[in-house]
Amino acid sequence: MKLRALALAITIALLPQLGTSAANAHAQLTSANPKQKSVVTVLPKKVVLQFNEDLINLEPGNQLRVIDPKGKAVHNGTATVFGNQLSVALRTSKVLGKYRVSYRAISADGHPITGNYEFTLRAKPKK
Numbered sequence: 659m660k661l662r663a664l665a666l667a668i669t670i671a672l673l674p675q676l677g678t679s680a681a682n683a684h685a686q687l688t689s690a691n692p693k694q695k696s697v698v699t700v701l702p703k704k705v706v707l708q709f710n711e712d713l714i715n716l717e718p719g720n721q722l723r724v725i726d727p728k729g730k731a732v733h734n735g736t737a738t739v740f741g742n743q744l745s746v747a748l749r750t751s752k753v754l755g756k757y758r759v760s761y762r763a764i765s766a767d768g769h770p771i772t773g774n775y776e777f778t779l780r781a782k783p784k785k
């Protein structure tokens with residue numbers, strides 16, 4: 659009887675914390691195109707990031723930037739939110755090397771998350 663009361667007390671004490679951790683589960687990047695650390699031979703026309711939950715379309719909270727190997731921005735215009743997707747158009751570029759994608763997205767609970775990754779533009783193999 660005493661043990662049961664103790665268990666109940668512990669459960670009640672832990673409940674608010676469980677609630678807090680659930681609220682802290684922000685949107686997470688689940689897939690990207692081009693993929694992280696991937697190698698492409700043609701720069702895609704846009705970068706599309708997919709998250710595990712819908713984003714809040716709150717400009718200018720959502721950002722998606724792509725920087726070429728020379729440090730020049732190749733994203734064209736501002737990022738677009740559609741459901742759980744964040745995308746941005748790219749200019750054409752033939753600068754070979756590592757491109758850095760960086761993003762800032764607004765989770766469903768209103769908190770921003772940020773991250774970045776690289777992909778590589780490599781020359782097409784000659785025949």
Ligand SMILES: [Cu+2]
Pocket residue numbers: 681682683684765767768769
């Ligand atoms: Cu939050």
